[in-house]
């Protein structure tokens with residue numbers, strides 16, 4: 020069998036993901052494996068067609084495709100996202116259609132599932148026969164049981180190819196409607212109350228629906244919010260994953276990204292993200308924006324701010340993307356003030372929704388509202404806490420200092436009140452009857468306290 024590996028690490032052969040691929044290649048020698056370092060070389064591919072054609076030829080020649088990449092910011096690296104865009108832009112879907120595919124990632128398993136959902140859906144959109152995934156934690160290759168699991172994954176994939184198993188689409192195709200937004204005049208102006216409000220966008224065409232939405236939204240305020248167009252920012256390239264920033268939060272790139280991020284976004288009270296859906300995410304430029312913000316490492320960059328989202332495209336059909344935005348907002352300790360999309364195909368309704376979003380971002384910021392966290396950020400923060408305390412402490416000392424200073428190492432063993440209570444109560448759990456009595460007593464006590472707070 021011929022397997023083409025589409026390598027997604029910006030570090031190419033020097034990346035960790037590559038070692039997992041090498042392990043599979045070494046364990047399944049009768050098969051012909053070819054590796055295309057997509058993310059490490061995509062920038063030159065855009066200029067020089069020949070390398071891109073070589074990669075597409077390798078896909079054409081292969082029986083199976085292994086998408087192998089590190090999880091970057093809930094998804095694939097921005098460079099890999101660009102490769103996916105190029106496949107659709109250049110109408111190359113036929114090259115992929117009908118081939119078998121599987122996905123292999125390395126990560127700390129923070130939102131690896133949203134990255135996998137995304138790539139599975141892309142496989143479906145390309146007509147690939149998706150056979151499953153393997154999500155490796157960074158050090159898994161050092162553990163025997165995890166090596167077994169990786170082998171199992173490889174075996175299952177190759178066996179699916181050999182047996183030509185039937186597969187079915189999981190993610191329905193997106194249905195997109197054509198809609199020309201005609202913005203109406205703003206009925207009233209929201210007083211910005213001297214708040215700093217910034218719209219970040221990758222807008223390409225002022226005459227597009229997104230352009231109209233941004234214009235109409237800006238008109239809703241007494242003072243038009245500033246627009247930061249990522250296309251006008253000097254961004255030298257995507258994150259290369261060197262983690263030099265782990266020492267002091269300084270990125271190796273010396274371009275305009277950091278000044279834009281810290282000078283314009285971190286000083287704002289309200290940030291509105293405005294973009295168009297491209298495949299099943301925003302554009303690769305947006306992805307590069309999020310990846311490059313990694314210089315903040317595992318520390319929230321936008322605590323206490325209001326976030327709004329203005330989106331053009333089939334967002335309601337992209338539950339995965341909604342979850343990414345929700346998780347991102349929560350992890351940043353910001354508040355999701357609202358999402359407005361153009362999916363309804365109704366200009367008057369869109370006017371009203373944009374006007375309402377304008378009023379909401381100001382109202383919520385004035386009230387200091389931050390919605391309750393959900394599992395997405397509670398789970399995510401615990402994972403960050405554990406890796407920053409453990410395996411990452413020497414890689415991300417800036418994180419470690421921040422976590423120490425802000426009491427973020429809130430492991431249960433530091434909770435002396437809880438330890439004392441458990442020490443007293445735990446012996447009672449030995450007998451079934453005593454255990455039930457203890458639980459009842461505790462619940463009664465808690466209820467009493469709550470009723471006192473309610474005032475009943």
Ligand SMILES: Cc1cc2nc3c(=O)[nH]c(=O)nc-3n(C[C@H](O)[C@H](O)[C@H](O)COP(=O)(O)O)c2cc1C
Nearest residue numbers: 028034035036089090091092093126127128129313
């Ligand atoms: C910019 C950036 C973003 C990352 N985002 C995530 C993430 O969202 N979830 C996660 O589990 N790991 C994340 N990681 C960790 C990488 O996935 C992990 O280190 C991976 O093994 C790197 O593989 P490579 O050496 O092949 O590039 C991120 C790393 C970088 C540099």
